[in-house]
Amino acid sequence: MTERLTNPDEFVLKDISMVHWENMDTDVYWCGIYLNDGRIFHLHIGGDNLRVSLSDETPDELAQGLPKSPQDAL
16 A cells, blocks of 8 residues: 655654664664554655655555454354
8 A cells, every 4th residue: 555755744643552663774764653453654764864754554455444343264
């Protein structure tokens, strides 16, 4: 589903399950943001003038909506 916003002036995320921050290189940072509803976002900060981008990395299956009730095993 990857949609990328470059240099957004604001973004708001609610109901966060986990945040994973990582220094990828001298001036490049990556942050994985996992929401309780299963959506996943990546925040990239770095490079020339500390460029910022936010991308929706939610798997297509989840983005299309999973069944609300679990499937029978048989």
